[in-house]
Amino acid sequence: MAYHLTILRSANGLQQAISRDEALAAARQLPGWAITGAAEITFTDGRGSCTLWHGDAELWTRLGEPWVIEPMLELAQALGARVRGDEFETYAGPQETYAHPDDKRLAQLARTDSAQLLAAHLAEQRRIRYAIWGFFAVLGAIGFLVGKWFEGR
Structure with a gap:
Protein backbone atom coordinates (compact mmCIF):
# COMPACT_ATOMS: atom_id res chain seq x y z
CA MET A 1 0.00 0.00 0.00
CA HIS A 100 -1.78 17.30 16.22
CA PRO A 101 -4.85 18.34 18.24
CA ASP A 102 -6.81 19.14 15.06
CA ASP A 103 -6.44 15.52 13.88
CA LYS A 104 -7.62 13.70 17.00
CA ARG A 105 -11.27 13.64 15.88
CA LEU A 106 -10.27 12.50 12.37
CA ALA A 107 -8.07 9.74 13.76
CA GLN A 108 -10.91 8.52 15.99
CA LEU A 109 -13.32 8.51 13.02
CA ALA A 110 -10.80 6.53 10.97
CA ARG A 111 -10.42 3.96 13.77
CA THR A 112 -14.21 3.66 14.05
CA ASP A 113 -14.63 3.25 10.27
CA SER A 114 -11.86 0.66 10.21
CA ALA A 115 -13.48 -1.32 13.04
CA GLN A 116 -16.85 -1.25 11.24
CA LEU A 117 -15.29 -2.43 7.96
CA LEU A 118 -13.45 -5.19 9.76
CA ALA A 119 -16.62 -6.35 11.56
CA ALA A 120 -18.54 -6.45 8.26
CA HIS A 121 -15.68 -8.34 6.62
CA LEU A 122 -15.50 -10.87 9.44
CA ALA A 123 -19.27 -11.45 9.27
CA GLU A 124 -19.01 -12.05 5.53
CA GLN A 125 -16.13 -14.46 6.03
CA ARG A 126 -18.18 -16.34 8.64
CA ARG A 127 -21.15 -16.69 6.23
CA ILE A 128 -18.87 -18.00 3.48
CA ARG A 129 -17.21 -20.47 5.86
CA TYR A 130 -20.62 -21.79 7.06
CA ALA A 131 -21.80 -22.13 3.45
CA ILE A 132 -18.72 -24.20 2.60
CA TRP A 133 -19.18 -26.40 5.68
CA GLY A 134 -22.85 -26.83 4.82
CA PHE A 135 -22.04 -27.79 1.23
CA PHE A 136 -19.61 -30.50 2.35
CA ALA A 137 -22.01 -31.77 5.03
CA VAL A 138 -24.75 -32.15 2.39
CA LEU A 139 -22.26 -33.76 0.01
CA GLY A 140 -21.20 -36.18 2.78
CA ALA A 141 -24.84 -37.05 3.56
CA ILE A 142 -25.52 -37.71 -0.14
CA GLY A 143 -22.41 -39.90 -0.32
CA PHE A 144 -23.54 -41.80 2.76
CA LEU A 145 -27.05 -42.36 1.34
CA VAL A 146 -25.69 -43.45 -2.05
CA GLY A 147 -23.35 -45.88 -0.26
CA LYS A 148 -26.27 -47.32 1.75
CA TRP A 149 -28.32 -47.65 -1.42
CA PHE A 150 -25.51 -49.64 -3.10
CA GLU A 151 -25.20 -51.84 0.03
CA GLY A 152 -28.88 -52.73 -0.25
CA ARG A 153 -28.69 -53.83 -3.87
Whole structure:
Protein backbone atom coordinates (compact mmCIF):
# COMPACT_ATOMS: atom_id res chain seq x y z
CA MET A 1 0.00 0.00 0.00
CA ALA A 2 1.25 3.48 -0.82
CA TYR A 3 2.00 5.99 1.90
CA HIS A 4 0.88 9.57 1.34
CA LEU A 5 2.09 12.82 2.85
CA THR A 6 -0.04 15.93 2.88
CA ILE A 7 0.77 19.59 3.44
CA LEU A 8 -2.27 21.18 5.04
CA ARG A 9 -3.24 24.03 7.27
CA SER A 10 -5.77 23.76 10.10
CA ALA A 11 -6.96 25.64 13.15
CA ASN A 12 -9.49 24.79 15.84
CA GLY A 13 -10.21 21.41 14.28
CA LEU A 14 -11.04 22.82 10.86
CA GLN A 15 -8.93 22.65 7.74
CA GLN A 16 -8.02 25.97 6.15
CA ALA A 17 -7.55 26.05 2.40
CA ILE A 18 -4.17 26.38 0.74
CA SER A 19 -4.86 27.91 -2.65
CA ARG A 20 -3.06 26.68 -5.73
CA ASP A 21 -1.66 30.17 -6.41
CA GLU A 22 -0.41 30.46 -2.83
CA ALA A 23 1.33 27.07 -3.08
CA LEU A 24 2.92 27.93 -6.41
CA ALA A 25 4.14 31.30 -5.11
CA ALA A 26 5.70 29.69 -2.01
CA ALA A 27 7.42 27.03 -4.14
CA ARG A 28 8.91 29.69 -6.42
CA GLN A 29 10.56 31.32 -3.38
CA LEU A 30 12.31 28.16 -2.15
CA PRO A 31 15.44 26.60 -3.66
CA GLY A 32 14.95 23.24 -5.37
CA TRP A 33 11.22 23.67 -6.03
CA ALA A 34 9.87 24.17 -9.57
CA ILE A 35 6.41 24.49 -11.08
CA THR A 36 5.96 21.49 -13.39
CA GLY A 37 2.24 21.65 -14.22
CA ALA A 38 -0.98 23.52 -13.59
CA ALA A 39 -1.27 21.99 -10.11
CA GLU A 40 2.11 20.26 -9.75
CA ILE A 41 5.21 21.33 -7.87
CA THR A 42 8.42 19.30 -8.06
CA PHE A 43 11.39 19.34 -5.71
CA THR A 44 14.70 18.15 -7.13
CA ASP A 45 18.15 17.85 -5.60
CA GLY A 46 21.02 15.35 -5.60
CA ARG A 47 18.89 12.74 -3.81
CA GLY A 48 16.17 12.62 -6.45
CA SER A 49 12.87 14.35 -7.09
CA CYS A 50 9.44 14.52 -5.53
CA THR A 51 6.23 15.87 -7.07
CA LEU A 52 3.42 17.42 -5.04
CA TRP A 53 -0.09 17.82 -6.41
CA HIS A 54 -2.59 20.44 -5.33
CA GLY A 55 -6.09 19.20 -4.68
CA ASP A 56 -8.85 19.66 -2.09
CA ALA A 57 -7.13 22.78 -0.73
CA GLU A 58 -3.95 20.90 0.20
CA LEU A 59 -0.75 19.52 -1.33
CA TRP A 60 -0.01 15.81 -1.34
CA THR A 61 2.48 13.25 -2.60
CA ARG A 62 3.12 9.56 -2.36
CA LEU A 63 6.17 9.01 -0.19
CA GLY A 64 8.92 7.36 -2.16
CA GLU A 65 11.91 8.09 0.04
CA PRO A 66 12.15 9.39 3.62
CA TRP A 67 14.33 12.36 2.56
CA VAL A 68 11.22 13.89 0.91
CA ILE A 69 9.89 14.94 4.31
CA GLU A 70 12.60 17.57 4.83
CA PRO A 71 11.84 19.74 1.75
CA MET A 72 8.12 19.30 2.41
CA LEU A 73 8.61 20.68 5.92
CA GLU A 74 10.35 23.73 4.44
CA LEU A 75 7.49 24.33 2.00
CA ALA A 76 4.92 23.77 4.74
CA GLN A 77 6.66 26.34 6.94
CA ALA A 78 6.58 28.88 4.09
CA LEU A 79 2.82 28.26 3.80
CA GLY A 80 2.16 28.40 7.55
CA ALA A 81 1.08 24.78 7.30
CA ARG A 82 2.21 21.32 8.45
CA VAL A 83 3.08 17.92 6.99
CA ARG A 84 0.78 15.02 7.91
CA GLY A 85 1.06 11.30 7.15
CA ASP A 86 -1.60 8.68 6.40
CA GLU A 87 -1.96 7.75 10.06
CA PHE A 88 -2.70 11.35 11.09
CA GLU A 89 0.81 11.88 12.47
CA THR A 90 2.21 15.38 12.02
CA TYR A 91 5.91 15.71 11.26
CA ALA A 92 7.98 18.05 13.42
CA GLY A 93 11.15 16.83 11.70
CA PRO A 94 12.16 14.09 9.27
CA GLN A 95 12.21 11.51 12.10
CA GLU A 96 9.95 13.21 14.66
CA THR A 97 6.14 13.07 14.70
CA TYR A 98 3.35 14.02 17.07
CA ALA A 99 -0.44 13.89 17.22
CA HIS A 100 -1.78 17.30 16.22
CA PRO A 101 -4.85 18.34 18.24
CA ASP A 102 -6.81 19.14 15.06
CA ASP A 103 -6.44 15.52 13.88
CA LYS A 104 -7.62 13.70 17.00
CA ARG A 105 -11.27 13.64 15.88
CA LEU A 106 -10.27 12.50 12.37
CA ALA A 107 -8.07 9.74 13.76
CA GLN A 108 -10.91 8.52 15.99
CA LEU A 109 -13.32 8.51 13.02
CA ALA A 110 -10.80 6.53 10.97
CA ARG A 111 -10.42 3.96 13.77
CA THR A 112 -14.21 3.66 14.05
CA ASP A 113 -14.63 3.25 10.27
CA SER A 114 -11.86 0.66 10.21
CA ALA A 115 -13.48 -1.32 13.04
CA GLN A 116 -16.85 -1.25 11.24
CA LEU A 117 -15.29 -2.43 7.96
CA LEU A 118 -13.45 -5.19 9.76
CA ALA A 119 -16.62 -6.35 11.56
CA ALA A 120 -18.54 -6.45 8.26
CA HIS A 121 -15.68 -8.34 6.62
CA LEU A 122 -15.50 -10.87 9.44
CA ALA A 123 -19.27 -11.45 9.27
CA GLU A 124 -19.01 -12.05 5.53
CA GLN A 125 -16.13 -14.46 6.03
CA ARG A 126 -18.18 -16.34 8.64
CA ARG A 127 -21.15 -16.69 6.23
CA ILE A 128 -18.87 -18.00 3.48
CA ARG A 129 -17.21 -20.47 5.86
CA TYR A 130 -20.62 -21.79 7.06
CA ALA A 131 -21.80 -22.13 3.45
CA ILE A 132 -18.72 -24.20 2.60
CA TRP A 133 -19.18 -26.40 5.68
CA GLY A 134 -22.85 -26.83 4.82
CA PHE A 135 -22.04 -27.79 1.23
CA PHE A 136 -19.61 -30.50 2.35
CA ALA A 137 -22.01 -31.77 5.03
CA VAL A 138 -24.75 -32.15 2.39
CA LEU A 139 -22.26 -33.76 0.01
CA GLY A 140 -21.20 -36.18 2.78
CA ALA A 141 -24.84 -37.05 3.56
CA ILE A 142 -25.52 -37.71 -0.14
CA GLY A 143 -22.41 -39.90 -0.32
CA PHE A 144 -23.54 -41.80 2.76
CA LEU A 145 -27.05 -42.36 1.34
CA VAL A 146 -25.69 -43.45 -2.05
CA GLY A 147 -23.35 -45.88 -0.26
CA LYS A 148 -26.27 -47.32 1.75
CA TRP A 149 -28.32 -47.65 -1.42
CA PHE A 150 -25.51 -49.64 -3.10
CA GLU A 151 -25.20 -51.84 0.03
CA GLY A 152 -28.88 -52.73 -0.25
CA ARG A 153 -28.69 -53.83 -3.87
